[in-house]
Amino acid sequence: xxxxxxxxxxxxxxxxxxxxxxxxxxxxxxxxxxxxxxxxxxxxxxxxxxxxxxxxxxxxxxxxxxxxxxxxxxxxxxxxxxxxxxxxxxxxxxxxxxxxxxxxxxxxxxxxxxxxxxxxxxxxxxxxxxxxxxxxxxxxxxxxxxxxxxxxxxxxxxxxxxxxxxxxxxxxxxxxxxxxxxxxxxxxxxxxxxxxxxxxxxxxxxxxxxxxxxxxxxxxxxxxxxxxxxxxxxxxxxxxxxxxxxxxxxxxxxxxxxxxxxxxxxxxxxxxxxxxxxxxxxxxxxxxxxxxxxxxxxxxxxxxxxxxxxxxxxxxxxxxxxxxxxxxxxxxxxxxxxxxxxxxxxxxxxxxxxxxxxxxxxxxxxxxxxxxxxxxxxxxxxxxxxxxxxxxxxxxxxxxxxxxxxxxxxxxxxxxxxxxxxxxxxxxxxxxxxxxxxxxxxxxxxxxxxxxxxxxxx
Numbered sequence: 001x002x003x004x005x006x007x008x009x010x011x012x013x014x015x016x017x018x019x020x021x022x023x024x025x026x027x028x029x030x031x032x033x034x035x036x037x038x039x040x041x042x043x044x045x046x047x048x049x050x051x052x053x054x055x056x057x058x059x060x061x062x063x064x065x066x067x068x069x070x071x072x073x074x075x076x077x078x079x080x081x082x083x084x085x086x087x088x089x090x091x092x093x094x095x096x097x098x099x100x101x102x103x104x105x106x107x108x109x110x111x112x113x114x115x116x117x118x119x120x121x122x123x124x125x126x127x128x129x130x131x132x133x134x135x136x137x138x139x140x141x142x143x144x145x146x147x148x149x150x151x152x153x154x155x156x157x158x159x160x161x162x163x164x165x166x167x168x169x170x171x172x173x174x175x176x177x178x179x180x181x182x183x184x185x186x187x188x189x190x191x192x193x194x195x196x197x198x199x200x201x202x203x204x205x206x207x208x209x210x211x212x213x214x215x216x217x218x219x220x221x222x223x224x225x226x227x228x229x230x231x232x233x234x235x236x237x238x239x240x241x242x243x244x245x246x247x248x249x250x251x252x253x254x255x256x257x258x259x260x261x262x263x264x265x266x267x268x269x270x271x272x273x274x275x276x277x278x279x280x281x282x283x284x285x286x287x288x289x290x291x292x293x294x295x296x297x298x299x300x301x302x303x304x305x306x307x308x309x310x311x312x313x314x315x316x317x318x319x320x321x322x323x324x325x326x327x328x329x330x331x332x333x334x335x336x337x338x339x340x341x342x343x344x345x346x347x348x349x350x351x352x353x354x355x356x357x358x359x360x361x362x363x364x365x366x367x368x369x370x371x372x373x374x375x376x377x378x379x380x381x382x383x384x385x386x387x388x389x390x391x392x393x394x395x396x397x398x399x400x401x402x403x404x405x406x407x408x409x410x411x412x413x414x415x416x417x418x419x420x421x422x423x424x425x426x427x428x429x430x431x432x433x434x435x436x437x438x439x440x441x442x443x444x445x446x447x448x449x450x451x452x453x454x455x456x457x458x
Contacts, residue, residue, distance in 0.1 A: 078155070225249055
């Protein structure tokens with residue numbers, strides 16, 4: 001498996017040969033390259049570093065910390081944490097950058113370095129490319145013994161994060177507590193086991209059942225929060241007669257819900273529901289990526305607001321949100337970005353906002369969903385293997401095939417049909433080509449994907 005270097009970080013599988021996988025040599029090299037960039041670009045020497053609960057994250061953390069310190073860079077070690085918590089901690093600590101050690105939704109053999117700037121946001125594509133060039137040349141220096149960095153640990157950041165959510169103006173803990181929800185949480189053997197139950201308790205939720213709560217990193221199931229991976233959560237919701245279930249990914253930046261019937265609310269609809277609530281409080285533009293549901297556009301227009309689409313990737317969504325001064329945005333994979341809270345996908349603020357909206361609605365979570373435009377999405381993929389498939393050529397072929405339809409080439413190829421759409425693109429995080437399709441029914445979405453795969457001929 002080759003290392004994957006993208007706007008989503010440096011990620012790969014643990015073990016193997018340097019340069020082919022994420023080995024200790026690669027971890028040191030890319031951390032040192034980031035350290036050089038930090039000192040040049042940010043003109044500072046303080047980094048906040050946190051990790052998810054993966055089996056390898058403790059080792060990767062030690063390697064990264066002990067690479068930064070010899071470069072004269074101070075490290076504030078957040079320990080077991082979440083991606084959004086570390087992003088916020090960079091600002092609280094007035095640090096010059098941050099590193100989150102997590103491969104997000106990837107299986108347990110993966111890990112990654114996600115790199116932040118001094119605003120607690122992912123570095124730009126340009127800065128990422130510069131860091132890769134430094135790493136390739138191994139163009140970095142280590143300090144003498146008299147100018148080593150200083151190490152400090154801080155395990156209060158999750159608590160600070162939760163307190164900030166409680167103080168956010170559109171989160172209403174009182175109304176949530178009054179509803180006396182029973183909630184099942186799938187913590188997927190990572191740091192959601194620390195953060196989500198703690199948040200729910202502060203929101204006044206007394207009846208909390210946590211499954212997969214031991215932070216072992218040996219994930220009980222594939223950690224991507226999709227329907228086929230959440231059968232245990234769905235069963236637990238029904239068995240416990242709970243009002244809803246909550247699923248997050250290992251670094252707690254993606255969020256989805258399970259209805260009281262055990263059916264998924266739909267990760268696409270996490271953003272739709274929260275956006276509908278936010279727009280009922282204040283007006284403004286909304287943003288999601290090209291692979292996200294049309295329902296957000298529909299909800300935005302219902303409130304008299306404009307909707308815009310960006311390329312896939314949190315950094316791209318954030319960039320467009322800033323350009324438009326959007327009031328809410330995110331990605332259809334359950335990633336919520338609340339800009340006046342912080343510019344990062346954050347499952348924890350998403351839980352606070354969703355439960356507030358659900359409590360105000362007053363009905364079941366199933367009834368809550370029925371108020372939104374209903375679409376069905378199908379997510380498929382093609383394994384690229386040794387990367388011998390010419391993606392650019394395939395997308396060019398598809399563009400010619402559907403030249404008479406509206407096309408968007410900003411990120412791969414999106415084709416808009418009267419009854420739905422298809423989006424084809426290379427993944428930022430895995431050696432695959434993603435194929436997303438949406439229509440008013442599952443049959444329409446399935447037909448669109450089948451047609452595209454047949455035409456691709458791979």
